[in-house]
Every structure is written in structure tokens, then in C-alpha cells.
Amino acid sequence: MPDMIPLDTWNFFFAASPFIPHGHCYLWKPDLVWLHLVSDALTALAYYSIPVTLFYFVKKRADLPFNWIFLMFCAFIVACGTTHLMSIWTLWHPSYWLSGTIKAGTAAVSLFTAIELVVIMPGALALPSPAQLEQANQELQAQIAERIKAEATLKTYQTQLEQRVAERTAQLEASNQCMEELLVREQEARQQAETAKQEIQHYTDRLTLALDAAKMGSWDWDLQTDTLFWTPIHEAIFGYEPGKPERSYEDWASRIHPDDLPRVEATIQSALTNREDFDCNYRLLLPDDTLRWVDALGRGYYDATGKAVRMTGMIQDITSRKLFEESLKRSEETARQQLVEIEAIYASAPIGLCVLDREFRFIRINDALAQINGLPASAHLGKRVHEILPELGQVQQPHFEAVITTGEPVLNVEVKGMTPSQPEVERHWLVSYYPLKKSSGEVLGINITTQEITDRKIAEQSLQERANELTQVNAILARTTTLLKNRNQELDQFAYVVSHDLKAPLRAIANLSEWMEEDLGQQLPEENKHQLQLMRKRVYRMEDLINGLLDYSRIGRREVSIEFVSVQELLNEVIDSLAPPSTVAIDIVSELPTFPARRLLLNQVFSNLISNAVKHHDSPNAHIWIGCKEQNEFYEFTVTDDGPGIDPQFHMKVFTIFQTLRSRDDQENTGVGLSIVQKIIDTEGGTIQIESALGEGTTFRFTWRKHPRSAITDID
Incomplete structure (x- = not known):
């Protein structure tokens, strides 16, 4: 058995005297x-x-x-x-x-x-550092941005394609409708012309019957007494009240249209002088402003000396005929114009057009469709579709028969096959079939419009392949997003461990050193006191280092709201919170902007730069200048001090995390502040530079976007 602890030792530790x-x-x-x-x-x-x-x-x-x-x-x-x-x-x-x-x-x-x-x-x-995780996060964000860009490009191409198809379809329908209307108008014009001819013939028959029945007005003009005699029909034509058969020349002349009277009088005078029959059409203007056309025929009679003494004749109201002739003339002109328009459409239409009869023979075809088929237009006329295009004719046969049978159009049929022009290439067309009808509704033939959509079909297939590729990329990105989510959760858990489970023992160590120093009081040698104080400083430094690491890891992973920031007000708040000694002068040497930015991040940048300028100055009487200069898309800010300066060989070292240029025992510094500044500025899309030399002070020059990037959030 091991030796027992001596009783004297126990008494020594638990002795109560001589203490109280x-x-x-x-x-x-x-x-x-x-x-x-x-x-x-x-x-x-x-x-x-x-x-x-x-x-x-x-x-x-x-x-x-x-x-x-x-x-x-x-x-x-x-x-x-x-x-x-x-x-x-x-x-x-x-x-x-x-x-x-x-x-x-x-x-x-x-x-x-x-x-x-x-x-x-x-x-x-x-x-693995937070920077490495942040880099992975940025790479994922870049991949996501690329995917969104690809999807936007695909959507744009799809939208443009749909618009083009819709425009071409609308043009096709409009052209077809216009052509159908013109064909109908052509038929109506021809029918009107035929009807007009028939009506003219009927009118001629009626006129003959009228002449036979003495339905025309007649007149007798005594040139010596200048009096006129006319029949009741003549009176009715001239708009006179019946019952006064005798009239004067002035009565007759007053009813002639003022524009026609000189011509009519000249014609009469010429007929009498030349002993010719008087034959003239002229207008009557009645008191109620009614306008009539009349056809007058007269013959003069002469005495033995050859002097004209009398003229008799017939007069006929031809107002209806004149109106009909003018209408017929307008109809013929309209028909001619419609035919010209139809020919122009057939010649210039960017789509294939043709007309088939009831036996499916070509009776019209434009050059566009002839070029698609690979044969001259003349080679099509009079031949059936099956003779020109056996395969395509068989495919379209049911549509031809449906139009002839039902009299209804068959629209937007996709047809594919090969043509003599490209016998080894499968092509695609969008075809519509319209019935060509008589006014009675009988179907005379088929009007066909053809639009080639081979390029669209190829584009659709390419888009489908691209969509499949994007689906695969989306699956990969989803797995990557899940992995990054798990990594962020692990990072948050690690940060919690560092913040909670490490900082508490550090505070305990600091408190223990203070209690030891208090309990020992004057019994503690100065060297031991210095060591305890040094230990507390290092504990506090360790706690600051942990806080700095947590701040550094959170940059770019937390959403920070965007607001309009007055940089002047922001600097006033920063200077007030830092509370520099009264011997430190801080001057703003230029006008400062107000613009949208993440206020918290800009506050951190200015706080670190101004705090460093004060902390690292080698004299209590420090002077700091803050300025701003506007660039294209950025504001360039400068923070300048008249401190000891930094050797150019250490310029890049100051931005490295945990790096300091002086001993931490000489000056409390974690080496994290400028690393945080650089990471914030990089995250916001700006740059930071240092300009300094020993004994010449230091200038930190950084840029900040006028319009901030979109908010960056955690991937939770």
C-alpha cells in the first residue's frame, strides 16, 4: 500500500491559527x-x-x-x-x-x-479559413449568375422567336385575307360588268319600246317668233307645271345648267349653219336643285333662201343612264386596280401562294412557291399537285378534300417532306388552305399559302437541347447549393464555439489574475505583477482577435440594407464615436456626396481607417485629412495622416490578417482591422491602395460604387 499522508501535513493545511x-x-x-x-x-x-x-x-x-x-x-x-x-x-x-x-x-x-x-x-x-469558404461561396454565386444569364438569354431568344412566328403568321393571314377579298372583288366586278351589260341591253330595249310608244318628249321651235311647243313629257322632264304647252326660248334656256348653256347654244348654231342634225347631251338644273341629264336630237328646216325658220326634235331623260355609266366606269376601274393589287401580291409576297381548281390542278402560283418546289412557275400550271410533288401531294390530299367538301378553311397545318430543289433535305412548312367560292357559296377551288419554318424547327430543337442542358446544370447547382448550405451551417457552428466556449474561459483567466493580484496585494513582487498584467493584456488581445475573426468571417455573408447615406453625417458619427483626443485635428477637405450605400459597411471602413491613423501616430498632435473625388461609376475617398509613414516594402503586408508592424506588447493591435476594410471594399466592388513612405505620413485611397450591387444574403 502507498504511504499515508502524514498527519502533520493535514494539520498544516487545515490549521486554523494563527489566522482569523x-x-x-x-x-x-x-x-x-x-x-x-x-x-x-x-x-x-x-x-x-x-x-x-x-x-x-x-x-x-x-x-x-x-x-x-x-x-x-x-x-x-x-x-x-x-x-x-x-x-x-x-x-x-x-x-x-x-x-x-x-x-x-x-x-x-x-x-x-x-x-x-x-x-x-x-x-x-x-x-479551412472563412476566406476559403467565402471564395467557394463567390464561385457558386458566379455559377448561379451565369445560369440566370443563360436562362435570360434563352428566354429572350424564345420570346423573339415567338414574336417572329406571330408576326409571320399575322402577315400570312393578312395577305391571305387580302388576296381572298381581292379575288372576291374581282368576281363581283366581273359580275357587275356582266349585269351592267345586261341592264344596258334591257335599257336599250326599253328605250326602243319608249320610242315606239312615243314616250319621249318632243319639241317644236319657231325660230322666227322664238316660241317653243313641247309635249307633256317634255314639260315633265324640264320640271314645268303641265298645262302651258307654249313656252319661250328664255324658258328653255333658264333650265339649262349654266356651265352647259354656251356649249348647247354653240352646237345648235353650228347645226343650223351647217344644215346638220342637232345632237347633244346636256344637264338641266331644276328649281329644286335637282340635276338631270337629257339627250336632245333636232333637225332644222329652211326657207327657199336657205334661212332656218324652224327646228323640231326629240328629248329624252338620260339621268339614270349617265349615273349607271359613271358607276360602271368606277366599277371597272376598281376591278382593274384590284387585279393590279392581286398581281403585285403574287409577285412580291415573301410566302408561297397558289390557287388550285377542284381537281387540285395549279391555275396560279407565285415565284416564291415555285422556288420552294424547285421548278419554274410555268411548269406547274395545268398540272395536279401529285404530278409535281408526289409525296407532298399525298400528305395534303385529306386537307384538299376537306376544303372542297366543307367549304371551310384548314389553317396552320405543319407539313414536312422533300422537294425536287433539295431532294435529300427534310423541310418543314406551315400551310393554310382557304376555299375559293362563288357568290352563291359554291367552292371553285383552293387558295393555298405556304410559309417555310425549317429554320424555326431547327431552332426549336436546339432550344430543347439547351433546355435539357440547363436542367442538368440546375440539378448540379442544387446539389452545390445544398453542400454550401451545410458548409455555412458548420461555419456558423464553429463561430458559435469560438465566440462562446473560448471567450468565457479567457474572461475567467483575466478575472483570476486580477483576484490573485488583489489577494496577494503587497506580497506580490513587481515582476509578478507585471507578468499578471502582461497575461491579462494577452487574454484581452485574444478576445479581440476572436471578435475580429468573427467580424471578418461575417463580411459578405449577411444582408446589409441599402439606404441614402450623407457621408458628412456619417463621418460626424464616426468621429464622435471614436472620441479622439482634443490634440487630434480631423479636416474634411472636399465636398462629400450623398448616395445609396450600405451605411454599416461604409461606417466600418471609415472607423478602422481613422482609428488606425490616430492609434499609430507617433505624436499626440496628429492631423488627419479626409477627401472625396467623383469618378465615372465610383466615388474615390482618401484618408491621409501626417504620422510616421510605412515603408513601401510593408504596404501589402498591412492588409494581411493578423499581421502587425509593431510588437503587440508595445501596442495593442490584432492585425484584423485593415483586413476587414479590404474585404468590405472588395465585396462592394471597390479597390483600396496605400500611399506612404517613412516620415511622410500615410494615405489610404479607396473607391466605392455610386450604385451598390444587389444585396448578398446567407444561404440558409
Whole structure:
């Protein structure tokens, strides 16, 4: 059996004299005693619960590197909790040797843990960094952007194709409708011409009958007395009231249209002079403004000396005939114009057009369709479709028969096959079949329009293949997005561990050093005090380093709202929050803009740059200048100081994370601030440069977009 601990040793540690219980220091005031008792008890309870949580975490996370360091943390945290229990014990029992021994053991474990933490730090830093995860995130964002761009391009091409097809279809329908209307008008014009001829013949027959029946007005003009006699029909034609057969020349002349009267009088005079028959058409203008056309025929009679003494004749109302002749003339002109338009459509239409009779023979065809078929237009006329295009004729036979049988059009039929022009190439057409009808509704033939859509079919097939490729890319991106989501969750969990499980022990170490310094008081040598203070500084530096790492990892992964920012007001807030010494002068040397930006990120950039200018200045009387210059798409900001400057060989080093140019024991600095600045500016699409030389001050020059990029959010 091992030797028992000597009794003297136990007495030494638990001896009560010559010391007094710690409660005497509190004058045994109940409130004060209970305050310390409850505080130490709760602290001890908290310290004992932390190792349990850490031990459970290490056991569950077998893949966690350096898990033994967590067990070391468990050991010194348990020791810390024991010191608080000893504080309760020494309230009534002055076992200060035992208390001091426990504190010494706690310090040893704490120091050993801190040293081992420094030793494993390079290995911890070798773990995948947030920058690497951020790079993977950016690459994924680039792939997503490329996919969205490809989808937008595909959609644009599809929209353009649909628009072109719709435009061509509309043109085809409009051309076909126009052609059909023109053909119908041509038939109507021909029918009207035929009807007009028939009506003219009927009118001639009626006129003959009228002449035979003496239905025409007659007149007798006495040239010597200048009096006129005419029949009642003549009176009715001239619009006179019946009952006054005798009229004067002035009565007759007053009813002649003023524009025609000189011509009519000249014709009469010429007929009398030349002893010719008077034959003239002229207009009557009646008192009620009615206009009539009349056809007058007269013959003169002469005395023995050859002087004209009398003229008789017939008169006929030809108003209806004149109107009909004018209507017929207009109809013929319209028909001629329609025929010209039809010919122009057939000659210039960008689509194939043809007309088939009821036996499916070509009776008209334009050059566009003849070119599609690969034969001259003249080779088609009079031949059936099956003779020119056997395969295509057989395919379209049911549509021909449907139009002839039902009298209804068959629209937008997709036909594919080969033609003599390209016997080895399968081509596609969009064909419509329209009935060509008489006015009675009888189908005379078929009007066909043909539009080639081979290129569209090829494009549709290409688009389908592209869509299949995009579907595969979408599946890959979905898997990548899931993987990145899991990686971000792991990063968030790691950040939580760093923030919660590492910062709490660090604060415990700092508090322990303060308590040791307070408890030992004047008994602690100055060298030990300096070491404890140095340890606390390094603990605080470690906590700042952890905070900096967390801030650095969050850049670009959290959504930051965009708002209109007055840079002048923003700088006022930054300077007020930094509260620089009164000996530091900060001047704004140019007008500052107001523009949309992420205010929080711009605040971080200015805060770090101004804070560095103040912190690293070698004189208390520092001077800082802030300026701005507008560029095309950016604002260029400058932060200049008159400090000691930076050697050009270290210009790139200042932006490297954890890098400092001076010892951290000489000046508290984590080396993260400028790394955060550079990462923020890179994320916002800007650049940052440093201009400095030893003894000449330093200028940080960075650009910021006038219009920010779209918000970047976490992939949750």
C-alpha cells in the first residue's frame, strides 16, 4: 500500500491559527457575508457546469481537432470553481494554506492551458479559413449568375422567336385575307360588268319600246317668233307645271345648267349653219336643285333662201343612264386596280401562294412557291399537285378534300417532306388552305399559302437541347447549393464555439489574475505583477482577435440594407464615436456626396481607417485629412495622416490578417482591422491602395460604387 499522508501535513493545511476567518474582514455583516457566499456559490456552480458541457461536446464531436485542449479547459475551470468554494470555506475556517495551494494549482493548470493553446494555434489556423469558404461561396454565386444569364438569354431568344412566328403568321393571314377579298372583288366586278351589260341591253330595249310608244318628249321651235311647243313629257322632264304647252326660248334656256348653256347654244348654231342634225347631251338644273341629264336630237328646216325658220326634235331623260355609266366606269376601274393589287401580291409576297381548281390542278402560283418546289412557275400550271410533288401531294390530299367538301378553311397545318430543289433535305412548312367560292357559296377551288419554318424547327430543337442542358446544370447547382448550405451551417457552428466556449474561459483567466493580484496585494513582487498584467493584456488581445475573426468571417455573408447615406453625417458619427483626443485635428477637405450605400459597411471602413491613423501616430498632435473625388461609376475617398509613414516594402503586408508592424506588447493591435476594410471594399466592388513612405505620413485611397450591387444574403 502507498504511504499515508502524514498527519502533520493535514494539520498544516487545515490549521486554523494563527489566522482569523475571512468573515472577520467583512465584520460579520450578514448582508455582506451572504453577498459573497451566494456569489461564490453561483460562480462555482457555473464553473462546474461548463466542464460538463465541454466534456459532452468533446464526446459528441469526435471529429473535432485538438479536443484535448477542451479537457484542459475543463481542468482549470474546475480548479477555478474550487477556489470559489474555498472562498466560502474561509469565511468561517481560516485554512488559507489550503486555499493558496488550490489557487496555485489553478494558476499552474491555467498557465499550462494558455501555453498549449499558443502551441496549437498554427494547427488551428491551418483549418479551412472563412476566406476559403467565402471564395467557394463567390464561385457558386458566379455559377448561379451565369445560369440566370443563360436562362435570360434563352428566354429572350424564345420570346423573339415567338414574336417572329406571330408576326409571320399575322402577315400570312393578312395577305391571305387580302388576296381572298381581292379575288372576291374581282368576281363581283366581273359580275357587275356582266349585269351592267345586261341592264344596258334591257335599257336599250326599253328605250326602243319608249320610242315606239312615243314616250319621249318632243319639241317644236319657231325660230322666227322664238316660241317653243313641247309635249307633256317634255314639260315633265324640264320640271314645268303641265298645262302651258307654249313656252319661250328664255324658258328653255333658264333650265339649262349654266356651265352647259354656251356649249348647247354653240352646237345648235353650228347645226343650223351647217344644215346638220342637232345632237347633244346636256344637264338641266331644276328649281329644286335637282340635276338631270337629257339627250336632245333636232333637225332644222329652211326657207327657199336657205334661212332656218324652224327646228323640231326629240328629248329624252338620260339621268339614270349617265349615273349607271359613271358607276360602271368606277366599277371597272376598281376591278382593274384590284387585279393590279392581286398581281403585285403574287409577285412580291415573301410566302408561297397558289390557287388550285377542284381537281387540285395549279391555275396560279407565285415565284416564291415555285422556288420552294424547285421548278419554274410555268411548269406547274395545268398540272395536279401529285404530278409535281408526289409525296407532298399525298400528305395534303385529306386537307384538299376537306376544303372542297366543307367549304371551310384548314389553317396552320405543319407539313414536312422533300422537294425536287433539295431532294435529300427534310423541310418543314406551315400551310393554310382557304376555299375559293362563288357568290352563291359554291367552292371553285383552293387558295393555298405556304410559309417555310425549317429554320424555326431547327431552332426549336436546339432550344430543347439547351433546355435539357440547363436542367442538368440546375440539378448540379442544387446539389452545390445544398453542400454550401451545410458548409455555412458548420461555419456558423464553429463561430458559435469560438465566440462562446473560448471567450468565457479567457474572461475567467483575466478575472483570476486580477483576484490573485488583489489577494496577494503587497506580497506580490513587481515582476509578478507585471507578468499578471502582461497575461491579462494577452487574454484581452485574444478576445479581440476572436471578435475580429468573427467580424471578418461575417463580411459578405449577411444582408446589409441599402439606404441614402450623407457621408458628412456619417463621418460626424464616426468621429464622435471614436472620441479622439482634443490634440487630434480631423479636416474634411472636399465636398462629400450623398448616395445609396450600405451605411454599416461604409461606417466600418471609415472607423478602422481613422482609428488606425490616430492609434499609430507617433505624436499626440496628429492631423488627419479626409477627401472625396467623383469618378465615372465610383466615388474615390482618401484618408491621409501626417504620422510616421510605412515603408513601401510593408504596404501589402498591412492588409494581411493578423499581421502587425509593431510588437503587440508595445501596442495593442490584432492585425484584423485593415483586413476587414479590404474585404468590405472588395465585396462592394471597390479597390483600396496605400500611399506612404517613412516620415511622410500615410494615405489610404479607396473607391466605392455610386450604385451598390444587389444585396448578398446567407444561404440558409
